Amino acid sequence: MNLAQLLLAGRYTELTSYFSNEYLYFFLPISIIGYCFMPQKAKKYYLLAASMVFYWLISGKLILFLLITVMAVHHFALWLDRIRAQKDAAVKECEREERKQIKKAFQKKSRAVLAFAAVVHIGALLMIKYSPFFTENINSLLKLFHSQTVLEIPKFIMPIGISFFTLQAVSYLVDVYRGVSRADDNIFRVALFMSFFPQIVEGPICRYEQTAPKLWNVKKIDYRNFSLGITRVLYGYMKKLVVADRLNPLIQEVFDNYNSYDGGMIALAAVFYTVQLYMDFSGTMDAVIGTAQVFGVELPENFRRPFFSKTISEFWQRWHITLGTWFKDYIFYPVTMSKPMKNLTSSARKKLGNHFGPLVAGSVALFCVWFSNGLWHGAAWNYIFFGMYHFVLILCGNIISPAVRTVNAKLHISPEKFPYRLMQMLRSCILVVIGELFFRANGLRAGLAMFKKLFTDMKITLLTPEVLKPLGIDLKDIAIVLVAVTIVFVISLLNEKGIPVGERVNSLKLPARWAILFTLIMFIVIFGAYGPGYIPVDPIYAEF
Secondary structure (H helix, E strand, O other), rough: HHHHHOOOOHHHHOOOOOOOOHHHHHHHHHHHHHHOOOOOHHHHHHHHHHHHHHHHHHHHHHHHHHHHHHHHHHHHHHHHHHHHHHHHHHHHHHHHHHHHHHHHHHHHHHHHHHHHHHHHHHHHHHHHHHHHHHHHHHHHHHHHOOOOOOOOOOOOOOOHHHHHHHHHHHHHHHHHHHHOOOOOOOOOHHHHHHHHOOOOOOOOOOOHHHHHHHHOOOOOOOHHHHHHHHHHHHHHHHHHHHHHHHHHHHHHHHHHHHOOOHHHHHHHHHHHHHHHHHHHHHHHHHHHHHHHOOOOOOOOOOOOHHOOOOOOHHHHHOOOOOHHHHHHHHHHHHOOOOHHHHHHHHHHHHHHHHHHHHHHHHHHHHHEEEEEEEEHHOOOOOHHHHHHHHHHHHHHHHHHHHHHHHHHHHHOOOOOOOHHHHHHHHHHHHHHHHHHHHHHHHHHHHHHHHHHHHHHHHOOOOOHHHHHHHHOOOOHHHHHHHHHHHHHHHHHHHOOOOOOHHHHHHHOOOOHHHEEEEHHHHHHHOOOOOHHHOOOOOHHHOOO
C-alpha cells in the first residue's frame, strides 16, 4: 500500500462495520487490551485516539469532515459562552432599569451566533446529503414547465455518520445557548464526545451532559461491566447475523422485483423487512451500548421493546428514542413555544376548547417533526411520505382520543384488560409494517404499487421449497429465524415485565453464566448468515 492509498485508508480497509471480522477480531480486542495497559490519566486520550483511528479506517480522508465539525463546534460554543460572560458582567455594572434591555441585546446576539452555527452545520448536511435530490426535483419542475434549463446534479461523497454527529453538534450548541451545558474549553473532550467509536456510525444521539463527563472520566475495566457488555454485544450479533442478514435475500428480491410477486408475498416481505430492520438496528445498538459498557461508559438506550406499543405515538417513544427526543427538544418544543404558536394556541383554546385548541399549534410542530424525520432518513420521496404517514396517524390518534375514551366508558371496556391491549398492539404492528413497506420501497411509486397489490392481488402461497428457492432462502432459514425471534421475544417480554434478563444472567454462578455465553456464541457461529452464499449486509441505519 503506497502513501496515497494509506491516506485513503477507508477505501481499502475491510473494516466496514461493527459486524465485520476485522472489527470483531482485530480492532475491538486491540482497543480493549491497549486500554487495559494504559495509565489511568492516559485512558481518555487512548479512547480518543482509538476513535479517530476507527473513523479514519472506515472513512479515509473524509475524517476531515469530522475534524472540522469538532473545531467548529468548539469555537461556536466558546463564542456563545463569551457572550454570556459579557452579559453577566454588563448586568452587574448597570442599574436595575437597564438590565432588561441589556439582557435582550445580548440574547439577540447569542441567538444570531446560534443561528449562524446551525446554518453552518445543518447547511453542510443539507448540501452533502440532499442537494442531488433537490436538484433532481427542480429539474423535474423545469421540465414540467417546458424549460430548456437543466441544472447539473452535484455529486458529493457523504461521510459515514454525518447525520448522527451533526445532530450531536447542534444539540451541544443549543444546550450551551440555553444554559443547560457550559461551553467546554477542552477541545479534546469535545472531540471524544463527537467521535467515540462505538456510537459514531449509528448513534445513539447523545447529549453533552449525558456522555462527555463519563467519557472523560473513564476508569479501568471491571469484571461486571466487561461481562455485561460482552453479553450484550453477543446478543446484538445474534440479532444481526442470525435474523437480519438471513432475511435479506428474500426482502431484496421481492422489493427489487415486486411486479413478479402477488400481494401475499409483498405482505410477507414487508413483515420480514420490519423484523429485519428492528433486529439490525436494535442489534447494532446492543453491540454499541455493550461495547461502551465494557469501557464503563453508559450510553442512552435507543430501543425499549417498541412492538409492545399500544399506539403509534408510543411506538415512536420506544423506537430510535434518542432521535425522537432530539426532534422533541429541538424542533417540537421550540415551535410550540414560539410566540406565534402561543398566540395561536390561546386563540384556538377559546374557540375549540382545552383539548382541540392546543392541537392546532401542536399539529404544526408535529408536522415539522415528521417532515424532518422523514427527510433525515434519506433524500427520497418515499422517506418524506413515510414521515407524513406517521404524522397523520399520530395526529388522528390525538384528535379521536377523547371519543375513544367516551365510547370505551359507555361500552364498559377497560383499556387495561389484556384482550384490548393485545388488539391495540396488533393494530400498531400492522400500521408500522405498512409504514416500513414505503420506507424500504425503491421509491414512492414502487411503494404505492406494492401497497395497491395488497388489495388487488392478494394471494396466500404456501412457503414450499420450490417457492422459497428463487427468494434465496429455504425452510431451514425460516426455522432458524423463528427460533431466534422467539428467543428475542421471550427476553423482551421478561424485560417488559421488569425482569432484567442481562442482570439475572450475570448474577448466575460462573459455570452457568459461561454455559449461556458459550451457547450464544455457538448459536451465532453455527446459524449466523455469513460465508459462501451470503452477501455481507452493512448495518441499515449506517446509510442514513
